[in-house]
Amino acid sequence: MFDMNRLHPLRHFSAATTMTRGSTVHAQEIGFTDLNKQGENGKTVFARAKRGQFFQTEPHLENQYLGDAPLRAYLKRNVPKKVLEQFAPDLERFGHRCATDIHQLGRECELNPPSVQHFDAWGNRVDDLITCSAWKSMHDIAAEEGLISIAYERKYGPWSRLYQIAKLYLYIPSSGLYSCPLAMTDGAAQTIDRIDKNTGHSLLHEKAFPRLISRDPQKFWTSGQWMTERKGGSDVAGGTETVAVPQEDGTFKLYGYKWFSSATDSNMTLALARIVDENKQTTPGSKGLSMFYMETRNEDGSLNGIDIQKLKNKLGTRQLPTAELLLDGSTAHLISEPGRGVAGISNMLTITRLHNATGAVSGMRRMVNLARDYSKRRTVFGKLICEHPLHMQTLARMEVETRAALFLVMEASRLLGLEECKMATEHDKLLLRIMTPLMKLYTAKQAMTIASEGLECFGGQGYIEDTGLPAMLRDAQVLPIWEGTTNVLSMDVLRAIAKTHGKVLQTLFKEIQEKVAIASKSSNVHIQNGCQATSQSVNKLAKFLEGEATRDSSLLEVGARDFAYSLARTYMASLLLEHAVWDEATELDAITVARWCEQDLCPVVTNHSRGHYDNKSVTMDTRLVMDGYTDKPLSKL
Incomplete structure (x- = not known):
């Protein structure tokens, strides 16, 4: 019969001595006191373990530019x-x-x-x-x-x-x-x-x-963005209740409750409100919203008709002062055409979504780099973590995700720079329009995955607040929420296509195909396979759009998220291909293409073939979610 005592970690220990590799070692030498030793009061002193000599080594943060x-x-x-x-x-x-x-x-x-x-x-x-x-x-x-x-x-x-x-x-x-x-x-x-x-x-x-835009700390201002109200979310047209009362001097007094106001300590803010007309009425919907500029403090330093009701108790971003604010007669200035407030925030959203994506990919890079360094410092099962193939496979997958996200964000930045300097072509502008929501929604999801996977790379230390690592996961969770949730931005992609009569989509497909055409000249097998996978994805998307998606408008609405993911993954594949055939590209760039294209680049077509978007499936989705829910009758489901 198997002796369970053989598994006990202290099975070889005695009160006085133990044997290790043929040598006799006294218990005191390995951190135990003699159990029979008497204390000053004559009582037995219990065994006490010393702290030992091993401590985990924290990861080293290298130069963030040279290490990238x-x-x-x-x-x-x-x-x-x-x-x-x-x-x-x-x-x-x-x-x-x-x-x-x-x-x-x-x-x-x-x-x-x-x-x-x-x-x-x-x-x-x-x-x-x-x-x-x-x-x-x-x-x-x-x-x-x-x-x-x-x-x-x-x-x-x-x-x-x-x-x-x-x-x-x-x-x-x-x-x-x-x-x-x-x-x-x-x-x-x-x-x-x-x-x-x-x-x-x-x-x-x-x-x-x-x-x-000042470089002088004494002059530099930060700005807030006060759009969200109690009804919350991205539906500012349906949720904005703040009113703007005209004053004789041409200014306005704002009255309302701003539910989320990040950077409450800002010097100024841009806010949405509804102008009260001479009949003391406001216009509902987006046509009634106007944009206002207001400074948060008066000349004497007092708050400009602002009551800070409370600071939000958040999962993450705890460093950031996010508050609920009551605007009670705040002096403001109209800066958009009346009723054109939503159009006025479009330029702001392009920038803030780019910042959101930059934060996502930079957080991914930080996590991967810390895990990479830690793998060279931590020893488990007799060797460094980096010597375990399974662990390096995990890190490699994280690296591929990070590289694809980086190129997407940098490319959007490049296009924005051209547009700001009035050097962008119509092709560039259309590409930037559809890239912005795709970039924001996809990188935010990637950041969450990498943050969670990254914590595992540190074992238990990844769960300890003192290391600072858990904050990276908490803070990443806000990225899919800020500046529009994944589903909201997926619908924005559809709106961009509709408003441009499909031109943004045609531009995106053309851009991908041009990059693939150049890369296809390479003899590298990884690049060839990547070109094939990317071309197939574009063809599948085109066929999907020309087929049932054209005949059934509700199909794309149900599949909007998968559709956005398909566009993002396929375009990111083309960016990786473009980089892999650069004159100074390395073998690793081709490997990155291969690894990226191993996934399903076109999940919208895959899931459509499985019937995920038809009426029966939609009904089943609702029934699955509501199964066991007793608040309302489910007879209609």
Whole structure:
């Protein structure tokens, strides 16, 4: 019979001695005291284990620019040599800083979240928002490093935006979520920059805009984006109840409740509200929404008709002061045409969605790089983690996802730079229009997967708050929610197609096919297979759209998410192919193509063939979800 005692970890130990590899070792030498030793009071002293000599080694954070081969390769391939030589040294310097002092400040922001003091000692309502010194330092760093100004100075022409996004990509994982107010600041700057300077908005162009893009910490402003109300979500047309009452001096007083206001400590904000007409009525729907500019504080420093009701208690992004605000007569200025507020925020959404995607891919890169470094430091089962093939396979899959996401974000940045400098073709503009929601929705989902998988790479330490690693997962969870959920953005893709009468889709397919045509000249088997998989995906999508999807408009609505995923994966495959046939490409670039194209590039066609979008399947979806739900009768289901 098998002796279970053989499995006991202390089966060879005795009170006095133990044997190890033929040598006699006293118990005291391995961390145990003599159980029979008497204490001062004559009582037996129980055994005590020493701490031992082994401690886990934390991962090392390397220079964020030098440690990112795909980023440097993309910039080298796309940016003119003379231009890259001018800003690459700054990226290298900043990459080091993001791994050192900025990283430490970001950690301090996580450990010292904001709070609100509603009343002073005498009972006066003050609503003093308290943030830590590290958060304030991030404000100064953002200005000094030009994290907003680079894109608007346009020193490097169309490459300025790409330079800025590359720098933000290095910064965001170390930023302590200060990247959030910077995203909205960039969005506000973009919105103001595109407002005609001759329309009378001198306050915007002479006061606000110069501060939003300033490199002087004393002058630099951040901006909020106050759109969401109690009804919540992306349906601002149906959910906005804030009203704007005209004043004799041409300003407006805003009254309403803003349910989410990230970066509550901002200097200004852009907000949506409904103008009250002479009959004290407002226009419902999107046609009744207008955009307003308001400063958060008055000249004397007091809040501009704003009551901070509470700070949100969130799963993640705890560093970020997100509040519920009551606007009670806040002075504001109309900056859109009346009833054109939704159109006014479109430029802002392009920027903030790009920032969201940049945050997603930068978080992925940070997690992969930390796990990579840890694999060279942690020993398990007698060898380093990096010597275990299964673990390296896992990391390789994470790396492929990260590279594909990186190229997607960088390509969108490149196109935006061209568009901002009025150098974009109609093809470029249409491509950017459909890329923006695809990029945001897909990278956000990738970021969640990589963050979760990454924590496993650290074992139990990945679950310990003191390491800072769990915060990466918590903070990643907001990415699919900010700036439109996955389903909302999937519907936005369909709207983009409808509004352009299919031109954005034709442009995307043409772009993919052109990249495949160039890559197909390669003799590399991995690239050839990648070209075949990508071409097949485009053909499947085209056939799907020309078939039942044309005859049944509801089909695409049900399959909108799978359709968006199919477009994103197929386009990302073409970007990887384009990079893999670059003159300085390596074998790893071809391998990346092969690994990416092993997945189902066209899930919308696969799931359509399985009947997932027909009426019977939709009915079954509802029945499955509602099975056992007793609140309402299910007789109609």
